[in-house]
Amino acid sequence: MKNHMKPSTNLSSENDENAATTRLKPERRVEQRRRWRWASWALPFVGLVSVLWFLIRVIPKPSRATYPCQRAAFPVASAFVVWLSGIVVSTLAYRKARRLAVQGRYLAAGLFAAVAVAVATTYWSTTVPGARADFVPIDPINSPMGVGKGIYPGRVVWVHDPTATKWNGVTGHWWDEQNLDQQAVDKMLSHALRTLTAEQNDPAAWNALFRYYNRTHGAGDVGYRPGEKIAIKINLNAEGYGAAYSSNGRMPSPQLIQSILGQLFNTVQVSGSNVTIYDASRAIADPLYNRIHTNANPNFQRVRFVANTTGNGRIGAVADLTNRLHFANSSVAPANHATAYLPTCVTEATYLIDLAPLSAHSMFGVTACGKNWFGSVCWRTNANYFPWNGGWTPSPLHNFGLRSNPMNSYNPIVDLMGHPQLGGKTLLFLVDGLYGSDNAITTVLRYRSFGTNWTASVLASQDAVAIDSVVVDILRNEPLMASNITGQGVDNYLHEAAQAGSPPSGTFYDPGVTGTRLTSLGVHEHWNNATNRLYSRNLGRSEGIELLPAGGPNGDADGDGMNNTAEYQASTDPMDPNSTPLRSTAISRQGNDILITWTTQGGTTNRVQAAPGFTSGSGSSTFTNLSPVVVPRGSYLASTNYLDVGGATNMPANSKYYRVRVGP
Ligand SMILES: [Ca+2]
Numbered sequence: 001m002k003n004h005m006k007p008s009t010n011l012s013s014e015n016d017e018n019a020a021t022t023r024l025k026p027e028r029r030v031e032q033r034r035r036w037r038w039a040s041w042a043l044p045f046v047g048l049v050s051v052l053w054f055l056i057r058v059i060p061k062p063s064r065a066t067y068p069c070q071r072a073a074f075p076v077a078s079a080f081v082v083w084l085s086g087i088v089v090s091t092l093a094y095r096k097a098r099r100l101a102v103q104g105r106y107l108a109a110g111l112f113a114a115v116a117v118a119v120a121t122t123y124w125s126t127t128v129p130g131a132r133a134d135f136v137p138i139d140p141i142n143s144p145m146g147v148g149k150g151i152y153p154g155r156v157v158w159v160h161d162p163t164a165t166k167w168n169g170v171t172g173h174w175w176d177e178q179n180l181d182q183q184a185v186d187k188m189l190s191h192a193l194r195t196l197t198a199e200q201n202d203p204a205a206w207n208a209l210f211r212y213y214n215r216t217h218g219a220g221d222v223g224y225r226p227g228e229k230i231a232i233k234i235n236l237n238a239e240g241y242g243a244a245y246s247s248n249g250r251m252p253s254p255q256l257i258q259s260i261l262g263q264l265f266n267t268v269q270v271s272g273s274n275v276t277i278y279d280a281s282r283a284i285a286d287p288l289y290n291r292i293h294t295n296a297n298p299n300f301q302r303v304r305f306v307a308n309t310t311g312n313g314r315i316g317a318v319a320d321l322t323n324r325l326h327f328a329n330s331s332v333a334p335a336n337h338a339t340a341y342l343p344t345c346v347t348e349a350t351y352l353i354d355l356a357p358l359s360a361h362s363m364f365g366v367t368a369c370g371k372n373w374f375g376s377v378c379w380r381t382n383a384n385y386f387p388w389n390g391g392w393t394p395s396p397l398h399n400f401g402l403r404s405n406p407m408n409s410y411n412p413i414v415d416l417m418g419h420p421q422l423g424g425k426t427l428l429f430l431v432d433g434l435y436g437s438d439n440a441i442t443t444v445l446r447y448r449s450f451g452t453n454w455t456a457s458v459l460a461s462q463d464a465v466a467i468d469s470v471v472v473d474i475l476r477n478e479p480l481m482a483s484n485i486t487g488q489g490v491d492n493y494l495h496e497a498a499q500a501g502s503p504p505s506g507t508f509y510d511p512g513v514t515g516t517r518l519t520s521l522g523v524h525e526h527w528n529n530a531t532n533r534l535y536s537r538n539l540g541r542s543e544g545i546e547l548l549p550a551g552g553p554n555g556d557a558d559g560d561g562m563n564n565t566a567e568y569q570a571s572t573d574p575m576d577p578n579s580t581p582l583r584s585t586a587i588s589r590q591g592n593d594i595l596i597t598w599t600t601q602g603g604t605t606n607r608v609q610a611a612p613g614f615t616s617g618s619g620s621s622t623f624t625n626l627s628p629v630v631v632p633r634g635s636y637l638a639s640t641n642y643l644d645v646g647g648a649t650n651m652p653a654n655s656k657y658y659r660v661r662v663g664p
């Protein structure tokens with residue numbers, strides 16, 4: 001890929017830094033080492049507390065082992081026991097070996113020394129995260145099952161912009177204004193909606209979504225009509241159970257919710273009084289509530305927040321006793337055949353938006369758009385599940401959706417995805433992957449598969465199965481998820497949902513009690529590999545998933561040498577090789593020298609070349625290397641420069657052409 005640049009006499013003084021020359025200051029490294037010394041004691045301490053907590057709570061009442069807090073404590077506690085026994089056995093073996101060696105018994109000493117090394121090595125390998133998560137799907141790559149949904153069936157959009165997520169991981173909170181850029185998030189959502197619908201602007205994109213929904217629900221080819229209600233399901237599972245907002249836990253991004261509401265109010269002309277944000281079995285914390293309700297726009301102030309705890313403006317969820325939720329497996333609610341109901345904020349809405357997190361989950365493997373429907377279920381018979389929350393609890397469902405369950409087994413998530421009042425009523429599926437995490441109640445973390453950076457992603461789809469399938473592929477490729485996204489049944493719910501009319505388990509899924517089986521809820525498949533990230537429709541087939549832009553953040557579908565994220569940041573077309581972020585931003589004379597400044601993708605190989613002036617104006621084949629290889633730091637859009645020393649005085653034939661070559 002080449003860009004031709006002619007030197008200019010315009011001496012604009014662009015002050016671009018060359019990122020490649022920046023170095024980590026030594027003081028910072030010292031500080032990091034100190035923090036680690038503290039952390040080396042914090043982990044065993046947390047482990048000890050977890051063991052005590054587990055024993056104190058579970059021994060008197062073993063059923064408590066299923067409580068969320070104990071499920072969270074158990075892995076920490078068991079890891080601590082493994083760690084402690086590893087150290088004890090290893091140390092004992094080492095001492096025994098030393099004693100035998102002193103006695104001259106070298107073979108025996110060698111055996112004990114080997115035990116010491118082996119145990120220490122085992123301990124080390126279980127505590128240092130491995131290469132990647134070990135969930136291995138049973139279906140071969142690019143083997144679509146089910147029927148794609150949406151205007152463009154099976155389409156999933158993945159927008160990635162690391163400039164939106166600027167938290168340093170230490171100071172303040174990830175959702176603070178300076179750490180999560182509202183304008184950048186607004187742009188990401190707008191881009192996702194326009195790419196999903198292939199429309200040029202936001203009003204046209206929303207109109208396409210509403211018309212598609214109404215056409216496919218027997219309501220005619222009409223858009224949003226004033227007065228229709230919209231409910232947004234968010235996932236507040238962490239609130240009150242551990243790493244909530246206050247401890248930088250995995251929670252919905254207030255900025256993304258503001259973007260969605262802004263679109264609904266300003267683009268679709270929905271009234272704030274017709275919008276509800278809910279999670280019926282959890283609390284809604286101040287960082288979200290206040291951000292929305294202190295907005296100067298009265299529509300934001302009118303949004304209703306429905307939760308499990310009332311007070312401070314939050315509204316308690318109310319069960320709609322005319323709308324049952326039927327689970328196909330009667331064992332789901334064994335205690336006196338409890339019946340489940342939906343909240344009124346759902347049943348009175350015309351449309352739902354499913355806004356899920358990007359996270360693995362210790363019990364389910366993943367928590368995406370499917371599992372997000374937990375928090376919409378009320379049990380009217382007290383079966384003594386924990387937490388009871390007035391009946392708003394997903395606990396009776398837990399054992400039927402575990403990642404350790406075999407493939408081809410019943411999964412209650414399919415009943416939720418297929419219920420006419422839940423998944424069946426959903427206009428749009430979104431995944432808030434701005435700050436991803438590794439479990440339901442843990443703090444946000446930088447993913448290694450994202451260059452050890454925040455996930456900085458928003459995903460959108462009209463296909464409930466396709467979007468979760470992409471999430472599964474993203475998470476199973478992330479080493480930090482390895483302990484959670486593992487087990488034989490991680491994507492069982494997607495196999496069942498994709499083939500809901502004839503599921504592998506043979507279950508008769510009919511959550512709305514219509515007498516008729518569900519049909520396919522969407523399309524499922526796995527990408528070809530973690531490097532190229534291509535699904536069947538990306539490979540030219542007419543079925544399966546279409547991930548846009550093809551290949552995800554690091555993909556380069558048009559082969560212009562610039563990855564999709566660099567193209568997003570530069571607002572260029574990732575499908576057009578002539579539309580590229582590689583461009584000259586300034587060529588300026590500095591005394592006898594000429595400074596060439598250009599934008600390119602970090603991590604690529606750039607080289608400035610020059611050719612003498614020529615009269616015809618046509619291309620020249622006489623370009624020669626001028627600069628050494630320049631590789632800007634990072635993986636995304638970067639500005640860099642090269643100073644052509646003496647370039648202004650050493651000017652052949654009164655003119656000179658520069659170009660930047662990307663590649664070898
Ligand atoms: Ca490209």
Ligand SMILES: [Ca+2]
Nearest residue numbers: 573574576579
């Ligand atoms: Ca391009």
